[in-house]
Amino acid sequence: MENGKRPKVVIVGAGLGGIWAAKVLANAQVDVLLIDRNNYHTFLALLYQVAAAELQPENIIYPIRKIIRELPNVSFLMAEVENIDCEKKLVKTSREEIAYDYLILAAGSDTNYFNIPGVEEFSFPLKTIDESIFLRNHIISIFERAVEEHDEIKRKKMLSFVIVGGGATGVEFSGALSELVHRLLLKDYPMLDMSLVKVYLLEASDRLLSAMPENCRDYTAKHLKMMGVNVYFNAFVQRITKDEVYLRDGGLIQTETVVWAAGVCGVSFAKKLELKKTPDNRINVLPTLQTVHYENIYTAGDLAYLIDEEVGRPFPMVAQVALQQGALAAKNIMRHLNGEPLESFKYNDLGSMATIGRHLAVAKIGKKTYTGLFAWLLWLVVHLIRLVGYRNRVIVFINWMWNYFIYERAIPLIYPSKTAPNSKKNI
């Protein structure tokens, strides 16, 4: 750096925060290295549609190298980050050690199991493409097995699906699952009594979509119920076993499928980092997004913990915050390099939305709220625009129209059970 070498910025994580940071740093007088464990970026907002067989996995992921083709000073390393030596300014990866001058940690979040017994072992998280494929396979497999299950009690247990957590993921997935079962699978399994199928949505508080205004929350609960989803409020999961969900109030649901959408925490590798963190493993940052002890380490997105002074609560772990923080971290690095004062994070809240089912959604934009068909169309347009890649947009649009007009979901197949047919050849 001192001797004229261009400063090196390493970005950990190619989610929205990492990608936006890279875009801001493109063409600046720095060398940027983006590191991710996968060679693709995932559009997390549509994972639930993959799990519900509405979209195919490839539709919502995009190759990182294709994104950075337009960014001449950005390169990519596919590797798992193992640790960071903040003193020596080194990122230790599964492949090699990388030196940095500036670091942006944008590695996102993992599912939070809250140490509730059995949850990590027996429930299905829904945070990655792998997990969404695995959940879909599990659901379709259950129907294949239920056809041949002659014990009514066992069949009823198989056909009970429990979703824990009434945030956007839980709401969207329970609606999508209900439609999958009662509209599509109905045709493929005419021998099954679909009235045996029960979808439960368990929420620990007294409200769904807690960030939404009351009219949207009520609309959501009412329509989910109309779609056959059993919405339970104040339902605390105490323990999960292979076959049962135990609730704190003594309730018991027999099921083989618990989808855990009850919360997230900082990614697990962050545990090892010698940085100031919250109990749920998020990194405390200054308003400039710098970490508390290292001015050259920034954190953006779900992994960053920062109190929004205006409302006295931390900024939410949502896409827009990640994207805006990624951009600000990059800008602040450039300001730092230029000796300019750094700026504090200001969240430009563009609103939020959630889809419940076919032409049913809720949206809040500014002070206004929308429900029903208009909100659903808005949801479609916003998600199509945000999807990376023109071909993805075209194919997702066709899929959605097909689902809508022909009422056939994408292929409800049980995906190849192993991508490594010959494990001896595993790299």
Added chain:
Amino acid sequence: MENGKRPKVVIVGAGLGGIWAAKVLANAQVDVLLIDRNNYHTFLALLYQVAAAELQPENIIYPIRKIIRELPNVSFLMAEVENIDCEKKLVKTSREEIAYDYLILAAGSDTNYFNIPGVEEFSFPLKTIDESIFLRNHIISIFERAVEEHDEIKRKKMLSFVIVGGGATGVEFSGALSELVHRLLLKDYPMLDMSLVKVYLLEASDRLLSAMPENCRDYTAKHLKMMGVNVYFNAFVQRITKDEVYLRDGGLIQTETVVWAAGVCGVSFAKKLELKKTPDNRINVLPTLQTVHYENIYTAGDLAYLIDEEVGRPFPMVAQVALQQGALAAKNIMRHLNGEPLESFKYNDLGSMATIGRHLAVAKIGKKTYTGLFAWLLWLVVHLIRLVGYRNRVIVFINWMWNYFIYERAIPLIYPSKTAPNSKKNI
């Protein structure tokens, strides 16, 4: 059967033979059960395009339950067939035992490794969706690793790809791989010297596409060479290790990737069956497609071995034979039930075709042969028509046009490395 019960026909395998048999038996006075290990039918002719990142896996598979929705007397069981008790007329599956009156074995073929040392252990077969995904992941991973490999000899070994077998699969895949590397990956890995990439096609005889007329064979070899594929004739593989291919003539190729497309044999479960078989595990059938000792057991497709008396050679293991044999087996069962004489198999050869690359293909239809753009367009149309499912056709068409005009393949992503993120939950 005697007491008025409808006869039960069990079909093992939902490939072309099995599906066509089920279609012929639809609406007949029989109950049909189709058994397959997967819940989807695979269009095998396009597997190589999945491996070469031209198409996504879902584009070429189709749910079996969706196919049989229109067939009222056909049901489906997803299970692995383990054995058959021909005397007691029972199919033993991983799920349950199934009694049959008539049986159609249409379970297809497996890769034939010819007991050559190291081949099964270290080469990549290309016969299933799983295998095509795995091969694609391996190829893209190699490029990701090659970027960080600073030892030139190791990098050269990584970037050498060997395809064994100059039949349709070997020809089509080596052409597609060459285009993937020299046209698409070139853009994503500008830091790699692509002249280090070598694609070898090894053929044990002196000709590619041996069933084709000479002009098509010559055209194929010439254009593959122009595309940078090193075509070696009379090249016998003697042994494969993790890093090397040893040829009988003393030749040695250092590589991490050997794609084995040198031959097929009857599916492995057929080994256990007490039926007359060939050394390569195919079941000998009478011209009526009945097995030699059991008149109620029929075999169709790759698994059936029958000499074509007109040419003195067995019928080829190709899609059209499978489809026509599946239909004939079903018709002969109906004739048998009605006390009518059975018919012998007559192959209606509709021709054959293979694609080499972008607007390069060869086709033989009747006595006529076609090469180049016209053959390629013919190939596109025929394969689009044969693909099951309207949505698949639309999306494959868009993908092909996109590849053609924009020269961007579908996503060259490294697919989720495990579909079971939490192995404890494996069913």
